[in-house]
Amino acid sequence: MYRLRLFATRHARVFEWMYVRLERALVALDPVFARIGYNRIERPVALVERGLKGLMFDCRMCGQCVLSSTGMSCPMNCPKELRNGPCGGVRPGGFCEVKPEMRCVWVLAWDGAARMREAQRISEVLPPVDRRLKGSSAWLRVAREKAEGLRATREADRLAMAEAFPGARESEPASAPLAQEPARAVEGAER
Numbered sequence: 001m002y003r004l005r006l007f008a009t010r011h012a013r014v015f016e017w018m019y020v021r022l023e024r025a026l027v028a029l030d031p032v033f034a035r036i037g038y039n040r041i042e043r044p045v046a047l048v049e050r051g052l053k054g055l056m057f058d059c060r061m062c063g064q065c066v067l068s069s070t071g072m073s074c075p076m077n078c079p080k081e082l083r084n085g086p087c088g089g090v091r092p093g094g095f096c097e098v099k100p101e102m103r104c105v106w107v108l109a110w111d112g113a114a115r116m117r118e119a120q121r122i123s124e125v126l127p128p129v130d131r132r133l134k135g136s137s138a139w140l141r142v143a144r145e146k147a148e149g150l151r152a153t154r155e156a157d158r159l160a161m162a163e164a165f166p167g168a169r170e171s172e173p174a175s176a177p178l179a180q181e182p183a184r185a186v187e188g189a190e191r
């Protein structure tokens with residue numbers, strides 16, 4: 001709905017705040033989702049996402065949501081589906097050349113981004129749309145990718161620790177590895 005789309009960009013900061021919390025909640029739920037099976041929950045979550053985002057942002061379910069980078073203005077509403085800024089045909093007053101009754105999504109995007117905490121994200125170049133993801137839940141995909149990233153980081157840290165303290169690791173496999181006592185401290189204790 002066009003009016004709600006305008007509302008979303010005018011209140012981009014509030015939506016940004018909500019999106020950050022939603023993402024954290026979804027990442028925290030990753031073990032639950034993994035247990036149920038991401039494939040099983042894809043359909044119901046995508047339905048909810050389509051309903052909510054369709055209402056608020058006229059979401060087209062591209063599957064790679066970039067609202068946080070575009071001031072909460074969905075670039076898929078651009079008749080040319082441009083994801084990295086406007087074309088050269090923006091009319092006076094910031095209206096679209098293809099749909100003159102509609103404000104250019106990129107004019108709205110700059111307006112929305114200026115209200116956001118991470119306003120600079122609009123300057124990042126976005127990758128082209130992967131059409132294979134159309135219709136899928138961007139929420140679930142992001143949650144899954146972030147959760148996987150966190151797991152990989154934790155595992156890399158654990159391996160680095162284990163490699164740094166191989167002796168302690170062998171004798172105390174279930175506890176945090178301990179550093180070797182400094183030679184001076186050992187000598188002091190023996191005296």
Ligand code: SF4
Pocket residue numbers: 053057058059060061062063064065066067074075076138
């Ligand atoms: S960027 Fe894609 S997922 Fe996000 S609101 Fe637009 S169409 Fe929907």
